[in-house]
Amino acid sequence: MVARDIQNFSEIRTKARAYFCYLFSKNLPNRLPSITPEAIMVRMQKIMGDLRDAEGIYLLDQKGVQVTPTFLPGGKQTDEDFGRIRSDRAYYYRAAREKRCTITDPYPSLITQDLTITASQPIFDENGALLYVACLDMPLDAVLQIAHPMALHSFYGRLFRYGYAAFTFMLSMVALLLFIKGVTTFLHFGLDVRKIEIKEVFESTILLTLALAIFDLVKTLFEEEVLGRHRQDSGATDPHKTMVRFLGSIIIALSIEALMLVFKFAMTEPAMLVNAIYIIGGVSLLLVALALYIKFTKRAIEE
Incomplete structure (x- = not known):
């Protein structure tokens, strides 16, 4: 303390x-x-x-x-x-x-x-x-x-802290469930490497990536809104790093999903490859939007 x-x-x-x-x-x-x-x-x-x-x-x-x-x-x-x-x-x-x-x-x-x-x-x-x-x-x-006048001595400060604490607890449970599901999806193959299916590995990776993104969001919310740690770092993305890291994890998950669909449709339904291309295009747009977000955020901080 x-x-x-x-x-x-x-x-x-x-x-x-x-x-x-x-x-x-x-x-x-x-x-x-x-x-x-x-x-x-x-x-x-x-x-x-x-x-x-x-x-x-x-x-x-x-x-x-x-x-x-x-x-x-x-x-x-x-x-x-x-x-x-x-x-x-x-x-x-x-x-x-x-x-x-x-x-x-x-x-x-x-x-x-x-x-x-x-x-x-x-x-x-x-x-x-x-x-x-x-x-x-x-x-x-x-x-x-x-x-920080919204801290413990304020009634509304305590109310908001309890609210954030409840949300972070529920989100941590969601992250835990995704983590458990991702681990069990991969481990049910046992030690026999020959039974491992690429589709299951990709799905497990997506679940673990989403669990990591939600856990990182929970960590930041708990530190800043519940414990009251207010950072004032000078990095370009620090004022909005929760948003940046969360979107980054989502982009990674979507990229893995698109890669999985490319392999799947290439082997089974080549005509459906266009759907994977749509996802890849959406991921590219998200990357461009995230880059613009970081750039304009940095410019606003410098000004």
Whole structure:
């Protein structure tokens, strides 16, 4: 669970940073004269009130020394944090060095011991000199919820997840039945190779290919819709790879069927070969359509 959450965070990190940067830029005073810690913390407490899952807020000076207590939800605060040196923490030196809003990698929280991230915003005076770094701690699971609001805490999110879970279960049963049928169709010949019929081998291959296509579809649906893994890879077909791989398996199955019919009609009914040609033509059209689909999908991603 922890490893998957960290991987999910790496995929939505840019979106999470943009969200926190928007909150900071909208609420915090910056590049103004006479900015005081009290004025900053009033705005930070407003942000924490809007974020129900926020763990704590605090303010560092230009040297990384904490100049306020750590304010916790419910009006509580940790006074012993006042004066602590945070200059070696990533949320300070990255914000000071890059001079922009940053978020850290997940790390164990000193408050809850769960994985958390810290969003930090440098605050400058009217001349552009660094005055403070405002920090906000958020649990990792809350950050993931911000990026994917249809997750577990939503009623409709749970409903859709259960629906997808039911569909993936039934589709996995279909794939299992096709697999069993394909295996038994081939194995009923036993160990006597002389009894093997080409027609039965082709039919078994088609069943196994369809089982593989459905199983691959089930795997992708289960990972993305039930487990909540949202991929953001840069490959040309990745945004629609389920469609591409499923259609590819169907094309393979139809090609095998066409090949089987060619052999069958060539030996028994040559006049029926035209039907096999029709299937081969349909497979060719599917290949062309799939190639165009991949090409235009890649172009849309690049644009």
